[in-house]
Amino acid sequence: MTQRFSGRTALVTGAGSGIGRAVALALAAEDAKVVVAGRRPEPLAETVRLIEEQGGKALAVPADVSGAAGAEALVRAAVEHFGSLDVAVNNAGVFRGGRPLADLPEEDWHEQLAINVTGVYLALRAQVRQMRTQPAGGAIVNISSTFGRHTSSPGAAAYSASKAAVTALSRGAALDHIRDGVRINVVSPGATETSMSLGPGETEQERAERARSTLPLGRIATTREVAAAVLYLASDDAASVVGTDLVVDSGATA
Numbered sequence: 496m497t498q499r500f501s502g503r504t505a506l507v508t509g510a511g512s513g514i515g516r517a518v519a520l521a522l523a524a525e526d527a528k529v530v531v532a533g534r535r536p537e538p539l540a541e542t543v544r545l546i547e548e549q550g551g552k553a554l555a556v557p558a559d560v561s562g563a564a565g566a567e568a569l570v571r572a573a574v575e576h577f578g579s580l581d582v583a584v585n586n587a588g589v590f591r592g593g594r595p596l597a598d599l600p601e602e603d604w605h606e607q608l609a610i611n612v613t614g615v616y617l618a619l620r621a622q623v624r625q626m627r628t629q630p631a632g633g634a635i636v637n638i639s640s641t642f643g644r645h646t647s648s649p650g651a652a653a654y655s656a657s658k659a660a661v662t663a664l665s666r667g668a669a670l671d672h673i674r675d676g677v678r679i680n681v682v683s684p685g686a687t688e689t690s691m692s693l694g695p696g697e698t699e700q701e702r703a704e705r706a707r708s709t710l711p712l713g714r715i716a717t718t719r720e721v722a723a724a725v726l727y728l729a730s731d732d733a734a735s736v737v738g739t740d741l742v743v744d745s746g747a748t749a
Contacts, residue, residue, distance in 0.1 A: 499730040500527035504577040509587035511538025513689040517718035523551030528577045560614040566621045583622040586638040596652040611657035632676025634729045637665045641685040645748045669738030680728040685744025686715040711746030
């Protein structure tokens with residue numbers, strides 16, 4: 496295993512499960528000190544335990560990034576506890592879909608925008624403000640989705656709109672702040688081994704059978720594969736990669 500993040504502090508939102516947890520574990524395995532964030536303390540504590548079991552260092556900070564105070568508190572905690580903020584992965588997001596847009600409750604629309612879009616904006620703003628004060632700057636990776644810029648699906652109009660906004664926001668911010676020493680990129684996963692990729696009432700085995708017939712690769716992506724894409728963009732290996740949208744979707748949008 497390489498140690499691309501030795502001496503660096505990373506912040507991962509939505510780190511209590513799924514892709515966020517996989518990213519936090521992967522960063523810690525490459526010697527980053529990791530701040531894990533989310534709205535529920537118990538899953539974060541489990542992520543910290545898993546990191547510490549493999550010899551890493553981590554800090555759990557429960558926070559809601561849909562408000563400026565929460566986003567700013569996360570950056571402050573990283574700097575106060577570990578001394579800097581060098582990598583940030585904005586993964587927190589929700590899906591409220593499964594029904595046509597005309598039948599979507601207004602509160603579901605607002606929740607997806609608040610967490611998926613405003614939360615990324617507020618997190619980015621707080622993270623860039625810190626990173627541009629540091630001699631080495633920093634790297635930020637936002638988790639979007641193939642839903643939005645690349646494709647969509649019935650029952651996912653609002654979610655797709657929110658994720659398309661994440662991609663556009665990230666690309667604009669990348670140009671705004673690359674001269675500040677802050678690189679910003681996007682990873683857009685397709686179907687991944689999380690509960691979000693399960694259809695209504697679908698089992699994991701049924702999902703696997705569906706993937707065999709519908710995806711060019713014949714299977715969905717693992718969270719570790721998505722994490723590997725995130726770590727590449729966050730690392731010095733991608734030093735000249737700015738504002739890109741890296742798709743990890745088993746060939747679905749090829």
